[in-house]
Amino acid sequence: MSFSPLIRQLIDALRILPGVGQKTAQRMALQLLERDRSGGLRLAQALTRAMEGVGYCRQCRTLSEDGLCPQCSDPRRDDALLCVVEGPMDVFAVEQTGYRGRYFVLKGHLSPLDGLGPEAIGIPELEERIARGTFAEVILATNPTVEGEATAHYIAQMLAPRGLTVSRIAHGVPLGGELEMVDGGTLAHAMAGRRPIGL
Protein backbone atom coordinates (compact mmCIF):
# COMPACT_ATOMS: atom_id res chain seq x y z
CA MET A 1 0.00 0.00 0.00
CA SER A 2 1.21 3.46 -0.83
CA PHE A 3 -0.71 5.67 1.58
CA SER A 4 0.37 6.35 5.15
CA PRO A 5 -1.91 5.00 7.94
CA LEU A 6 -3.83 8.23 8.68
CA ILE A 7 -4.65 8.73 5.00
CA ARG A 8 -5.69 5.10 4.65
CA GLN A 9 -7.99 5.41 7.67
CA LEU A 10 -9.55 8.55 6.21
CA ILE A 11 -10.15 6.81 2.87
CA ASP A 12 -11.78 3.84 4.62
CA ALA A 13 -13.95 6.15 6.73
CA LEU A 14 -15.13 8.12 3.67
CA ARG A 15 -16.40 4.92 2.09
CA ILE A 16 -19.33 4.76 4.52
CA LEU A 17 -20.87 7.65 2.57
CA PRO A 18 -23.51 6.42 0.12
CA GLY A 19 -22.25 6.18 -3.45
CA VAL A 20 -18.58 6.58 -2.49
CA GLY A 21 -16.24 3.76 -3.56
CA GLN A 22 -12.49 3.31 -3.17
CA LYS A 23 -11.48 5.62 -6.01
CA THR A 24 -13.85 8.44 -5.07
CA ALA A 25 -12.79 8.18 -1.41
CA GLN A 26 -9.12 8.50 -2.45
CA ARG A 27 -9.88 11.56 -4.54
CA MET A 28 -11.87 13.12 -1.68
CA ALA A 29 -9.17 12.43 0.92
CA LEU A 30 -6.29 13.77 -1.18
CA GLN A 31 -8.24 16.80 -2.34
CA LEU A 32 -9.08 17.76 1.24
CA LEU A 33 -5.48 17.20 2.35
CA GLU A 34 -3.99 19.15 -0.52
CA ARG A 35 -6.48 21.96 -1.01
CA ASP A 36 -8.89 22.42 1.88
CA ARG A 37 -7.78 21.34 5.34
CA SER A 38 -9.89 23.93 7.11
CA GLY A 39 -12.92 22.71 5.14
CA GLY A 40 -12.07 19.16 6.23
CA LEU A 41 -11.95 20.24 9.87
CA ARG A 42 -15.26 22.10 9.51
CA LEU A 43 -16.78 18.93 8.05
CA ALA A 44 -15.45 16.88 10.98
CA GLN A 45 -17.02 19.32 13.42
CA ALA A 46 -20.37 19.43 11.60
CA LEU A 47 -20.43 15.61 11.54
CA THR A 48 -19.72 15.30 15.26
CA ARG A 49 -22.32 17.90 16.20
CA ALA A 50 -25.01 16.39 13.97
CA MET A 51 -24.35 12.74 14.91
CA GLU A 52 -24.46 13.59 18.61
CA GLY A 53 -27.08 16.33 18.60
CA VAL A 54 -29.79 15.38 16.11
CA GLY A 55 -32.75 13.37 17.37
CA TYR A 56 -36.34 13.05 16.19
CA CYS A 57 -39.20 15.56 16.33
CA ARG A 58 -41.59 14.31 19.00
CA GLN A 59 -44.59 15.25 16.89
CA CYS A 60 -43.87 14.33 13.24
CA ARG A 61 -40.82 12.11 13.87
CA THR A 62 -38.59 13.70 11.27
CA LEU A 63 -34.90 14.26 12.09
CA SER A 64 -34.37 17.38 14.22
CA GLU A 65 -32.20 18.50 17.10
CA ASP A 66 -35.10 20.36 18.66
CA GLY A 67 -38.01 18.59 20.31
CA LEU A 68 -40.23 20.12 17.64
CA CYS A 69 -38.95 20.43 14.06
CA PRO A 70 -39.28 23.67 12.02
CA GLN A 71 -42.45 22.36 10.33
CA CYS A 72 -44.20 21.35 13.56
CA SER A 73 -43.28 24.50 15.47
CA ASP A 74 -44.38 26.93 12.73
CA PRO A 75 -47.75 28.39 13.87
CA ARG A 76 -48.62 29.63 10.37
CA ARG A 77 -49.00 26.16 8.84
CA ASP A 78 -52.37 24.55 8.12
CA ASP A 79 -53.45 22.28 11.00
CA ALA A 80 -56.19 20.69 8.87
CA LEU A 81 -53.74 18.99 6.49
CA LEU A 82 -51.46 16.06 7.30
CA CYS A 83 -48.98 14.63 4.78
CA VAL A 84 -47.65 11.13 5.51
CA VAL A 85 -44.23 10.28 4.01
CA GLU A 86 -41.72 7.44 4.28
CA GLY A 87 -38.70 9.40 5.46
CA PRO A 88 -37.13 12.79 6.32
CA MET A 89 -35.84 13.24 2.74
CA ASP A 90 -39.44 13.14 1.50
CA VAL A 91 -40.37 16.04 3.80
CA PHE A 92 -37.80 18.11 1.93
CA ALA A 93 -39.20 16.97 -1.44
CA VAL A 94 -42.80 17.79 -0.51
CA GLU A 95 -41.77 21.17 0.95
CA GLN A 96 -40.53 22.16 -2.49
CA THR A 97 -44.06 21.82 -3.88
CA GLY A 98 -45.28 24.70 -1.72
CA TYR A 99 -47.27 22.42 0.65
CA ARG A 100 -47.73 24.17 3.98
CA GLY A 101 -49.62 21.68 6.14
CA ARG A 102 -48.23 19.32 8.76
CA TYR A 103 -46.23 16.09 8.34
CA PHE A 104 -45.93 12.63 9.76
CA VAL A 105 -42.77 10.68 8.93
CA LEU A 106 -42.96 6.88 8.90
CA LYS A 107 -39.88 4.73 9.31
CA GLY A 108 -39.98 3.49 5.71
CA HIS A 109 -42.76 1.27 4.36
CA LEU A 110 -44.50 -1.98 5.28
CA SER A 111 -42.35 -4.92 4.24
CA PRO A 112 -43.60 -8.20 5.73
CA LEU A 113 -40.74 -10.18 4.15
CA ASP A 114 -38.23 -8.08 6.10
CA GLY A 115 -40.33 -8.36 9.25
CA LEU A 116 -41.44 -4.72 9.04
CA GLY A 117 -45.07 -4.58 10.17
CA PRO A 118 -47.24 -1.57 11.16
CA GLU A 119 -45.56 -1.21 14.59
CA ALA A 120 -42.04 -1.18 13.11
CA ILE A 121 -42.77 1.75 10.80
CA GLY A 122 -44.77 3.78 13.33
CA ILE A 123 -48.40 3.32 12.24
CA PRO A 124 -49.69 3.30 15.88
CA GLU A 125 -47.97 6.67 16.45
CA LEU A 126 -49.58 7.97 13.25
CA GLU A 127 -53.01 6.91 14.50
CA GLU A 128 -52.37 8.64 17.81
CA ARG A 129 -51.16 11.81 16.07
CA ILE A 130 -54.34 11.90 13.98
CA ALA A 131 -56.52 11.30 17.07
CA ARG A 132 -54.83 14.24 18.85
CA GLY A 133 -54.93 16.55 15.83
CA THR A 134 -57.60 18.54 14.03
CA PHE A 135 -57.00 17.20 10.54
CA ALA A 136 -59.63 17.31 7.81
CA GLU A 137 -57.48 15.59 5.18
CA VAL A 138 -54.63 13.08 5.30
CA ILE A 139 -52.46 13.01 2.16
CA LEU A 140 -50.62 9.72 1.68
CA ALA A 141 -47.35 10.58 -0.05
CA THR A 142 -45.54 7.26 0.31
CA ASN A 143 -43.38 6.25 -2.65
CA PRO A 144 -45.03 5.02 -5.88
CA THR A 145 -43.55 1.53 -5.38
CA VAL A 146 -45.31 -1.73 -4.57
CA GLU A 147 -44.44 -1.36 -0.87
CA GLY A 148 -45.33 2.33 -0.81
CA GLU A 149 -48.71 1.61 -2.41
CA ALA A 150 -49.38 -1.22 0.06
CA THR A 151 -48.48 1.07 2.96
CA ALA A 152 -50.80 3.80 1.65
CA HIS A 153 -53.58 1.25 1.20
CA TYR A 154 -53.12 -0.06 4.75
CA ILE A 155 -53.26 3.43 6.24
CA ALA A 156 -56.30 4.36 4.14
CA GLN A 157 -58.17 1.30 5.44
CA MET A 158 -57.18 2.07 9.00
CA LEU A 159 -58.42 5.65 8.71
CA ALA A 160 -61.68 4.81 6.90
CA PRO A 161 -63.87 4.80 10.09
CA ARG A 162 -62.70 8.28 11.11
CA GLY A 163 -64.63 10.17 8.46
CA LEU A 164 -61.72 12.31 7.23
CA THR A 165 -60.69 12.76 3.62
CA VAL A 166 -57.83 10.38 2.85
CA SER A 167 -56.08 11.13 -0.45
CA ARG A 168 -53.19 9.69 -2.41
CA ILE A 169 -50.79 11.78 -4.52
CA ALA A 170 -51.56 11.44 -8.23
CA HIS A 171 -49.78 8.97 -10.49
CA GLY A 172 -49.23 10.07 -14.05
CA VAL A 173 -46.65 11.17 -16.60
CA PRO A 174 -43.87 13.32 -15.14
CA LEU A 175 -43.34 16.79 -16.62
CA GLY A 176 -40.67 17.32 -19.27
CA GLY A 177 -40.34 13.77 -20.53
CA GLU A 178 -41.54 12.16 -23.73
CA LEU A 179 -44.60 9.94 -23.78
CA GLU A 180 -42.84 7.11 -25.58
CA MET A 181 -40.31 6.87 -22.73
CA VAL A 182 -43.00 6.41 -20.04
CA ASP A 183 -43.71 2.84 -18.89
CA GLY A 184 -47.11 1.27 -19.53
CA GLY A 185 -48.20 1.16 -15.89
CA THR A 186 -47.58 4.87 -15.40
CA LEU A 187 -49.34 5.71 -18.66
CA ALA A 188 -52.33 3.57 -17.67
CA HIS A 189 -52.55 5.57 -14.41
CA ALA A 190 -52.28 8.81 -16.39
CA MET A 191 -55.13 7.72 -18.70
CA ALA A 192 -57.36 6.55 -15.83
CA GLY A 193 -56.67 9.77 -13.90
CA ARG A 194 -57.40 12.09 -16.86
CA ARG A 195 -59.24 15.32 -16.15
CA PRO A 196 -61.36 17.62 -18.28
CA ILE A 197 -59.46 20.69 -19.42
CA GLY A 198 -60.99 23.81 -17.89
CA LEU A 199 -60.90 26.61 -20.46
Added chain:
Amino acid sequence: MSFSPLIRQLIDALRILPGVGQKTAQRMALQLLERDRSGGLRLAQALTRAMEGVGYCRQCRTLSEDGLCPQCSDPRRDDALLCVVEGPMDVFAVEQTGYRGRYFVLKGHLSPLDGLGPEAIGIPELEERIARGTFAEVILATNPTVEGEATAHYIAQMLAPRGLTVSRIAHGVPLGGELEMVDGGTLAHAMAGRRPIGL
Protein backbone atom coordinates in the same frame (compact mmCIF):
# COMPACT_ATOMS: atom_id res chain seq x y z
CA MET B 1 -36.18 25.46 4.68
CA SER B 2 -37.20 22.15 6.08
CA PHE B 3 -34.05 20.91 7.82
CA SER B 4 -33.05 21.90 11.32
CA PRO B 5 -29.84 24.00 11.70
CA LEU B 6 -27.43 21.14 12.59
CA ILE B 7 -28.58 19.09 9.60
CA ARG B 8 -28.33 22.12 7.32
CA GLN B 9 -24.79 22.80 8.52
CA LEU B 10 -23.82 19.17 7.92
CA ILE B 11 -25.24 19.30 4.36
CA ASP B 12 -23.32 22.50 3.64
CA ALA B 13 -20.10 21.02 5.05
CA LEU B 14 -20.43 17.84 2.95
CA ARG B 15 -20.56 19.95 -0.20
CA ILE B 16 -16.85 20.72 0.05
CA LEU B 17 -16.19 17.12 -1.02
CA PRO B 18 -15.35 16.90 -4.74
CA GLY B 19 -18.31 15.80 -6.86
CA VAL B 20 -20.86 16.29 -4.09
CA GLY B 21 -23.74 18.68 -4.85
CA GLN B 22 -26.77 19.70 -2.81
CA LYS B 23 -28.82 16.58 -3.48
CA THR B 24 -25.98 14.11 -2.83
CA ALA B 25 -25.03 15.99 0.35
CA GLN B 26 -28.63 15.72 1.59
CA ARG B 27 -28.69 12.01 0.91
CA MET B 28 -25.34 11.52 2.67
CA ALA B 29 -26.37 13.53 5.72
CA LEU B 30 -29.74 11.82 6.17
CA GLN B 31 -28.32 8.35 5.54
CA LEU B 32 -25.64 8.87 8.20
CA LEU B 33 -28.19 10.26 10.65
CA GLU B 34 -30.70 7.49 10.08
CA ARG B 35 -28.50 4.45 9.59
CA ASP B 36 -24.92 4.92 10.71
CA ARG B 37 -24.21 7.46 13.42
CA SER B 38 -21.18 5.59 14.74
CA GLY B 39 -19.78 5.53 11.20
CA GLY B 40 -20.37 9.28 10.99
CA LEU B 41 -18.48 9.82 14.24
CA ARG B 42 -15.63 7.60 13.02
CA LEU B 43 -15.46 9.67 9.83
CA ALA B 44 -15.33 12.89 11.88
CA GLN B 45 -12.44 11.50 13.92
CA ALA B 46 -10.53 10.25 10.86
CA LEU B 47 -10.96 13.66 9.22
CA THR B 48 -9.69 15.55 12.25
CA ARG B 49 -6.69 13.28 12.68
CA ALA B 50 -5.74 13.40 9.02
CA MET B 51 -6.26 17.16 8.55
CA GLU B 52 -4.16 17.90 11.64
CA GLY B 53 -1.61 15.12 11.39
CA VAL B 54 -0.70 14.61 7.73
CA GLY B 55 2.23 16.58 6.33
CA TYR B 56 4.63 15.95 3.48
CA CYS B 57 7.41 13.38 3.15
CA ARG B 58 10.69 15.29 3.42
CA GLN B 59 12.26 13.20 0.66
CA CYS B 60 9.65 12.62 -2.08
CA ARG B 61 7.14 15.26 -0.95
CA THR B 62 4.09 13.03 -1.11
CA LEU B 63 1.44 13.34 1.62
CA SER B 64 2.44 11.46 4.77
CA GLU B 65 2.20 11.91 8.53
CA ASP B 66 5.70 10.49 8.98
CA GLY B 67 8.82 12.41 8.00
CA LEU B 68 9.49 9.65 5.49
CA CYS B 69 6.61 8.07 3.57
CA PRO B 70 6.20 4.27 3.22
CA GLN B 71 7.89 4.35 -0.21
CA CYS B 72 10.91 6.37 0.90
CA SER B 73 11.48 4.41 4.10
CA ASP B 74 11.26 0.95 2.49
CA PRO B 75 14.88 -0.34 2.23
CA ARG B 76 13.96 -3.00 -0.36
CA ARG B 77 13.11 -0.54 -3.12
CA ASP B 78 15.40 0.19 -6.05
CA ASP B 79 17.55 3.28 -5.38
CA ALA B 80 18.60 3.49 -9.03
CA LEU B 81 15.11 4.37 -10.28
CA LEU B 82 13.25 7.64 -9.72
CA CYS B 83 9.70 8.21 -10.93
CA VAL B 84 8.53 11.84 -11.16
CA VAL B 85 4.76 12.42 -10.89
CA GLU B 86 2.45 15.43 -10.60
CA GLY B 87 0.71 14.53 -7.34
CA PRO B 88 0.20 12.03 -4.48
CA MET B 89 -2.68 10.31 -6.32
CA ASP B 90 -0.28 9.44 -9.15
CA VAL B 91 2.02 7.63 -6.69
CA PHE B 92 -0.87 5.33 -5.93
CA ALA B 93 -1.57 4.80 -9.65
CA VAL B 94 2.07 3.98 -10.45
CA GLU B 95 2.35 1.66 -7.43
CA GLN B 96 -0.37 -0.48 -8.99
CA THR B 97 1.88 -1.19 -11.98
CA GLY B 98 4.35 -3.07 -9.78
CA TYR B 99 6.99 -0.29 -9.97
CA ARG B 100 9.29 -0.56 -6.95
CA GLY B 101 11.74 2.32 -7.32
CA ARG B 102 11.63 5.72 -5.62
CA TYR B 103 9.34 8.71 -6.26
CA PHE B 104 9.43 12.45 -6.46
CA VAL B 105 6.10 14.27 -6.26
CA LEU B 106 5.82 17.66 -7.97
CA LYS B 107 3.15 20.16 -6.97
CA GLY B 108 1.24 19.81 -10.25
CA HIS B 109 2.66 20.92 -13.60
CA LEU B 110 4.26 23.99 -15.14
CA SER B 111 1.58 26.50 -16.05
CA PRO B 112 3.03 29.91 -16.92
CA LEU B 113 -0.44 31.41 -17.47
CA ASP B 114 -1.34 30.63 -13.84
CA GLY B 115 2.04 31.90 -12.68
CA LEU B 116 3.31 28.38 -11.89
CA GLY B 117 6.98 28.26 -12.84
CA PRO B 118 9.66 25.69 -11.94
CA GLU B 119 10.03 26.99 -8.36
CA ALA B 120 6.29 26.78 -7.66
CA ILE B 121 6.06 23.11 -8.57
CA GLY B 122 9.28 22.05 -6.83
CA ILE B 123 11.77 21.56 -9.69
CA PRO B 124 14.73 22.90 -7.63
CA GLU B 125 13.96 20.31 -4.92
CA LEU B 126 13.81 17.62 -7.61
CA GLU B 127 17.25 18.66 -8.86
CA GLU B 128 18.60 18.54 -5.33
CA ARG B 129 17.03 15.12 -4.71
CA ILE B 130 18.68 13.76 -7.88
CA ALA B 131 22.04 15.29 -6.91
CA ARG B 132 21.84 13.59 -3.49
CA GLY B 133 20.64 10.25 -4.85
CA THR B 134 22.20 7.38 -6.78
CA PHE B 135 19.75 7.25 -9.65
CA ALA B 136 20.59 5.68 -12.99
CA GLU B 137 17.21 6.43 -14.58
CA VAL B 138 14.58 9.10 -14.09
CA ILE B 139 11.12 8.16 -15.37
CA LEU B 140 8.94 11.17 -16.15
CA ALA B 141 5.35 10.11 -15.42
CA THR B 142 3.62 13.48 -15.60
CA ASN B 143 0.15 13.46 -17.14
CA PRO B 144 -0.24 13.04 -20.92
CA THR B 145 -1.65 16.58 -21.22
CA VAL B 146 -0.09 19.62 -22.89
CA GLU B 147 1.12 20.92 -19.49
CA GLY B 148 2.33 17.49 -18.38
CA GLU B 149 4.30 17.05 -21.62
CA ALA B 150 5.81 20.53 -21.27
CA THR B 151 6.81 19.77 -17.68
CA ALA B 152 8.43 16.47 -18.72
CA HIS B 153 10.26 18.24 -21.54
CA TYR B 154 11.53 20.94 -19.18
CA ILE B 155 12.83 18.38 -16.67
CA ALA B 156 14.45 16.27 -19.42
CA GLN B 157 16.35 19.34 -20.67
CA MET B 158 17.42 20.24 -17.16
CA LEU B 159 18.73 16.71 -16.53
CA ALA B 160 20.48 16.34 -19.90
CA PRO B 161 23.96 17.36 -18.62
CA ARG B 162 23.88 14.78 -15.82
CA GLY B 163 24.34 11.74 -18.01
CA LEU B 164 21.48 9.71 -16.57
CA THR B 165 18.82 7.94 -18.59
CA VAL B 166 15.72 10.11 -18.69
CA SER B 167 12.62 8.32 -19.96
CA ARG B 168 8.99 9.20 -20.56
CA ILE B 169 6.12 6.75 -20.05
CA ALA B 170 4.80 5.43 -23.38
CA HIS B 171 1.85 6.95 -25.18
CA GLY B 172 -0.33 4.56 -27.14
CA VAL B 173 -3.70 2.85 -27.28
CA PRO B 174 -5.07 1.87 -23.86
CA LEU B 175 -5.90 -1.80 -23.29
CA GLY B 176 -9.46 -3.00 -23.68
CA GLY B 177 -10.80 -0.28 -25.96
CA GLU B 178 -11.59 -0.29 -29.64
CA LEU B 179 -9.26 1.29 -32.14
CA GLU B 180 -12.01 3.32 -33.79
CA MET B 181 -12.73 5.06 -30.48
CA VAL B 182 -9.12 6.22 -29.99
CA ASP B 183 -8.31 9.82 -30.94
CA GLY B 184 -5.93 10.54 -33.82
CA GLY B 185 -3.15 11.99 -31.69
CA THR B 186 -3.01 8.91 -29.48
CA LEU B 187 -3.08 6.58 -32.46
CA ALA B 188 -0.28 8.55 -34.13
CA HIS B 189 1.81 8.06 -30.97
CA ALA B 190 0.93 4.34 -30.97
CA MET B 191 2.03 4.00 -34.60
CA ALA B 192 5.26 5.94 -34.09
CA GLY B 193 6.04 3.92 -30.96
CA ARG B 194 5.39 0.52 -32.58
CA ARG B 195 7.69 -2.32 -31.62
CA PRO B 196 8.64 -5.57 -33.33
CA ILE B 197 6.76 -8.55 -31.93
CA GLY B 198 9.14 -10.91 -30.21
CA LEU B 199 8.09 -14.49 -30.94
